[in-house]
Amino acid sequence: MAHLSVSYTNDYWDFEVDHYNQPTLFAGGSGVLIQNPELRSFAKNFGILLIVLSLSLAVVFSYIYSSVTFLLIALLGNLLAWYYSAPPLKLSYLGLGEVATALSGFILPAAVTWQFADI
DSSP states (O other): OHHHHHHHHHHHHHHHTTSSSOOOOSSSOOOOHHOOOHHHHHHHHHHHHHHHHHHHHHHHHOOOOOHHHHHHHHHEEEEEEEHSSSSSTTOOOOGGGGHHHHHHHHHHHHHHHHHHHHH
């Protein structure tokens, strides 16, 4: 859910600069909000909802399995998802978007490995 939230919140925060982009298959935003600006508040709110759901499930999982580490990993993933393009950090604007993306690729394997290392 945190990873999916990036699609919505990134389009929301990049709305102004996406007017100048030529989207490709790999970059440049979806262009959905440029074509449908009335969906802008929905994109932000749905992105936040996905983050809240992600963290809520992480809290439940962490409680059931007594794993504060899992909760911290989920929190890190959600922070990376939000601050990929949200102020004040805007990681993608600082040239750290690739670093954030690479780190997020390690989050799920790290969470699973950490949680089930004792099994």
